[in-house]
Amino acid sequence: MKERSIGFRRNIDLVVKALSGLAALTGIAFLVWILIVIVVKGLGAIRPEFFTQLPAPPMMPGGGLGNAILGTGIITTLATLIGVPIGLMAGIFLSEFGRDSFLAELVRYATNILMGTPSIIIGVFVYVIMVAPMGGFSGYSGSVALAIIMLPVVARTTEDMLNLVPDAVRESALALGAPRWKATVGVVFRAARTGLVTGSLLAVARVSGETAPLLFTALNSPFWPRSLSEPTANLPVTIFNYAMSPYVDWQAMAWGSSLLITTVILGITVLVRTILGRRKTT
Amino acid sequence: MITEHTAHEPDPNPQPLSGTGDDSLPGSEPIKIETRGLTFHYGHQQVLFENNLDVGANRVTAIIGPSGCGKSTHLRVYNRIFELYRNQRVEGKVLLDGRDIFHPEVDLLELRRKVGMIFQTPTPFSLSVFENVAYGLKLHYRMGRGEMAERVEGALHRAALWDEVKDKLNHSGTALSGGQQQRLCIARALAVQPEVILMDEPTSAIDPVATAKIEELIHTLKKDYTLVVVTHNMQQAARISDYTAFFYEGRIVEFGLTKKIFTRPDRKQTEDYITGRFG
Known part of the structure; x- marks a missing residue:
């Protein structure tokens, strides 16, 4: 040896x-x-009119993407209003009530699959269940598609965050004579609140750049958003269209939109990190 | 409205209880909780076997025994907190003031108001010191701000915490030291006017100085409340309790006056555990 x-x-x-x-x-x-x-x-x-004006025809000076910025804001807000509450409730079920029951395991498994589903499939799905029956592209269907993508993200982070709250805290509230729902809302939720906020913010960040689902639902529009039952302008699809166009000024606009979306997502992520970092020190 | 708990001075020298352990001696003490034939299963595993135990009113009863002997499980039956989890089965009787706590007409929330609980690690809620104590009060009573403030202050006084927190009632309860957090939990439990306080190893996560304060507190609390304390610390059991139950493998091996258990136990097993031969 x-x-x-x-x-x-x-x-x-x-x-x-x-x-x-x-x-x-x-x-x-x-x-x-x-x-x-x-x-x-x-x-x-990125100039002031980028945020305030409607798009100009190709090769014409000026113009902006105010409509797409506003549209993305509205679609994402509505998606958040749909996706976050349902996701939170699902997360509460998984962590507080379902736990290791068969139904909870099933929901958890389904959530994982939904999380891994390519977003274009969700777009096509919403096209089939909403756009086709309603007879046209709409901002609403865009919000629904994004909400479906948010749902599993919010549900799982909610479950994870609630699981971080020790059982002894739940038991303490119940041992004082609190009914189960009051213990969950008043004590468990409060203990986990920073986590819940960050989970929801991450879900927003996750969908704010999604393009494929909007391509099949909200589509795009050169006008200001008037009603969500019509095709609605939004940044991701605008980037897609403008970047593919032969016009140099449209391509520049696409770069501007990319910068805006990236900055927003980066901003949300940094915010999340700050919130989480602050929690550790308290 | 809350009627103030009437304090009466119990006989400073605990007497043998009727019914259990010392059958030879006639019992003379009032009994708060009477447990008969209590068995407990986690799934298919039986963890408590035919437990019989009498908890004396306004006394401190210590439950000792090696890890995994069922001490906590036994304690967690008294306020039915174990029902939070699935796959558990309990049989036998637990009578609080002579009434079966498992009777279908028992109001579970009211039972838990009467039977408070303190846990191994302090569990302050993510609320201010004031709101922590007010939490239970708000669950069970309606009252104006003035009365609420009075009750919170009263509870903090009784938990010997008032002087330390009176200037930071609006600070987060989670920012207090470990010992203070545990006394905050005690104040929170006292605020709802319980009759019994269960403590599940209340000092095992706390430093010795803070532990001494809590032991002192336990001593003063028994004037108004009945206490059942699970502890793995035998010296602590000897210091704080009037009665001691020794658990081993889900059975109550011996139960009686603490003085007697620690000086001349009847069972060899008890003696071996107390003298540190196992456990």
Whole structure:
């Protein structure tokens, strides 16, 4: 038997460290690259009228994407109003009432599948159940599609966050004579509130750049949103259309929109991190 | 409106209880909780076997025994908190003031108001100190702000916490020290005017100085309340309790006056545990 040389082991160690470090850097490098490109190309389009004006015809100066920004705001808000409450209630069921029951396991499994479902399939699904029967594209159907995508994200984060609340806290509330629902809403929810807020925010961030489901539902519009029962302007589909167009100024607008969406998502993520970080210190 | 709990001074020297353990001695103490033939199953596993125990009114009863012997399970029957979880089955009788706590007409929320509970780790809610204590009050009573403030202050006084928190009633209850948090939980439990207070290893997560304060508190509380304290700390049981029940593998091996259990136990097993030969 021969001893293995320490030098050989040290070299292997060094190689593994270097490779894993390189792999990590690659991931970060792409993110930084994307951010740089978006900022460099998009910053030029961000002027006051970008936020306030309707789009101009190709090759005409001026114009903005005010309608798409407003439309995205409205569609996402409505989606949040639909998706977050249902997701929260589902999460409460999983963590507080269902727990390890058969129904809860079934719901949990279904939620995981829904979470992994490609968003384009959700778009096509909403097209079939809403757009086709109602006879046209609409902002409502866009909100429903986004709400469906939010649902599993909110449900699972809610469950996870509520599970972090120790059972002894639930028991304490019940031991004081609180009925189950009061213990959940007044005590468990409150203990988990920062987590619940962050979960909902992450769900918003998750859907605010979704394009495929909107392509089949809200479509797009060159006008200000008047009614959600019509096709409604929104940023992701605008990026899709403008980026594919041959016009340089439309392409610039697409870069501007990309920068805006990226900034919003980044902003939400940073906000989430700040909230979570603050929770740890209290 | 709440009627104030009338305090009466119990005989400072606890006497043998009727019915259990010391059959040889005639009992003379009033009994608060009477447990008869209590068995308990988690799924298919039986964890309590035919427990018989009498808890003396205005006394401190300690439940001791090695880990996993069923002490906590036994305690958690008294306020039916175990019902929170599935797959559990309980048989036998538990009488609170002579009334079966499992009778279908028993109001579970009222039972839990009467039988308060303190847990191993302090469980302050994510609310202010004031709101923590007011939480239970609001569940059971309607009252104006003035009376509420009085009741909260009263409960904090009784839990020996008032002087430490009177200037930070609006601070978060979770920001207090561990010992203070536990006394806050005691104040919260006292605020709803319970008759019995169950404590499940109330000092095991708390430093020695804070533990001493809570033990002192337990001593003063028995004037107004009946206490049942689960502890793995035998010295603590000897210090704080009037009666001690020794649990082993789901059975009550021996029950009687603490003085007697710790000086001349009847059973070899009790003696071995108390002298530290196992456990």
